[in-house]
Amino acid sequence: MASKSRWATDDDPETEAILAQRKREKDEKRRAKAEKQRQLDEQQQARAQQESDPHPKKRRRLSNDHEQDPSITTTPTNNTSTTTHESTILPFPTQEWGPCRNVSNFERLNHIEEGSYGFVSRAKDITTGEIVALKKLKMDNSPDGFPVTGLREIQTLLEARHQNIIDLREVVMGDKLDEVYLVMPFLEHDLKTLLDDMSEPFLPSETKTILHQILSGLDFLHDQWIMHRDLKTSNLLLNNRGEVKIADFGMARYYGDPPPKLTQLVVTLWYRAPELLLGAEKYATEIDMWSIGCIFGELLTKEPLLQGKNEVEQVSKIFALTGPPTPQTWPDFRSLPNAKSLRLPPSSSASAGNPPLLPRGKFPFLTNAGLHMLSSLLALNPGARLSTKECLAHRYFREDPRPKPKEMFPTFPSKAGMEKRRRRETPEAPKRGQEAPKLDFASVFGGQGGGEAGEQGAGFTLRLG
CATH class of the missing domain: 3.30.200.20 (Phosphorylase Kinase; domain 1)
Incomplete structure (x- = not known):
């Protein structure tokens, strides 16, 4: 008996229906693929036309609301829908423009x-x-x-x-x-007003908290190539949560490497670096670090560290604190315009260290690490001063006492907020020559001061006589 070919089809109606269904599915997939390719071709043609036309006929839609966008078309194909965008604009969150x-x-x-x-x-x-x-x-x-x-x-x-x-x-x-x-x-306070009103300076832990926050903000500025150029205690604000913020950026400006030629008349006189006083026209962030050193000293002593009446007196006060410059401590000193006419006293002996340490008697309660950091900030040579990152990593902030947490920082009445210090009513001292009053202590325990033998007190009875 001859075997039946596997290509032969039976006349079974169920088999014919299955084959017909498969054929229809293939045709539908073929038509959907062709429709999708046609839509992609139309999109490419539209993009090419928009790129070639410098003046589009329609203004681009900036909203991402696709429901009312006429450029979106939906083509149904056998219970399937295909969404097509003529142009896709990515939305980015931006600040809204409007009048002030x-x-x-x-x-x-x-x-x-x-x-x-x-x-x-x-x-x-x-x-x-x-x-x-x-x-x-x-x-x-x-x-x-x-x-x-x-x-x-x-x-x-x-x-x-x-x-x-x-x-x-x-x-x-x-x-x-x-x-x-x-x-x-x-913010409730500025450090200048606060130091003027305080009877004593900040504690060492509080000084570290304030100074560390100032250095953190200044480090961010220097990383963004910004010089403040007017750091002083009146431009440092403090709120009642122990947070310090740098303010007053009227003299701030960007700088580069190498630093450009800039004006030398910057920074308030008491916080101005010696190279600016001597006429330097090219400077960088070192002038901010000198101001930080002056602020550090003011936090320790509660008084401005260098209070000169003019530029000449300011330079003399700086040299009285740090000592006169020498070729070892400041090699480029004589190249500054105003330093050529300066007559320096003969140096008796070379100071130990570069930069040399400031006199210990000026800061008796400062640790050795703190004195080293302050001396490095107030170095006459700008190249020898510490940077913000070196200060933040200094051992002064890691030794005891550690910086006080901001949550434990004390609060003070705010002059800017029109707050007044609460004063309790206290009795005055007796005046000289005043006669002592005659007193009757019979009513001390709740009695009425009469002649009764028994007086009722607070839960007990006191019998007199």
Whole structure:
């Protein structure tokens, strides 16, 4: 009997139905694939046409709402839908552009201080009730337009986002074009006012906490190639949570490597580095580190370390503290413009160390590690000064007592917040010549001072006589 060929088909209707179903599925897949390829070709043609046309006919849609986007087409194919986008724009979270708010949205509470580049006031946001600091920029010295100091401060604050740097919330306008205000968080104290009101300086652990935060914020600035150029205690703010923030960036600016030629009239006189006083025009972050050394000394003594009345007296006070410069301690000293006419006393003996240590009698309660760090910050030679990273890693912060946690930092009444120190009513001392009063102690234990033999007290009876 001849075997049946495996290619032969039976006339079974069930088998024929299965084969027909498979054929239909293949045809549907073939049509879906062809439709998808056609749509891809249309997309490529549309992109090529948009790239070749510099002026598109339709404005690009910036919203990611695909439900109302007419450029999205849906093609159904046998209970399957294919979504096609003519152009896909990736949405990125950005700040919304709009007009500045008016200063009338803030209720000014009291004036805080006047700085070199603005007036600072305490104010309340009427909408949220939040207490903020309003700084009105000074426009008097800028007849040609917006002051460059204000532009630098706004640019620097927008770029420098750090926990130890003051935050710029927004810029608001007044009724006139020359009324520009910076809105910043309100901090209760500045270190200068706080040190003036304190009867004693900060504890060593508190000094380390403050100094470490200042160095952390300054380290971030230097990593961003920003020099502050006006560090002093009045520009360092402290809140009641023990957080220190660097403020007042009116003199801040970017620098490069090698440093560009810059103006030498920067930094408040008492915190100005010696190379600036002697006419240096090229400098970098070393001038900020000298200011940190002056602030460090002020935290220790509660008084500004170098209080000169003018540049000449300031230089003399610096040399009286650090000693006169020598070829060993400051090799490039004579190359500065104002140093050529300076007459130095003959040096008796070479100081030990480079840089030499400051006199111990000026800082009697400072440890050896702290004195080494302070001497390195106040080194006459800019190249010998410590950087922010070297200071943060210094052993001074690792020895006992350790920096006090911010949560345990003491609080003080805020002058800027119009807070007054609470004074308890205490009796005055007796006046001389005053007669002693006649006293009747019969009512000490609740009696009425009569002639009764028994007096009722607080839960007991006292029998007199």
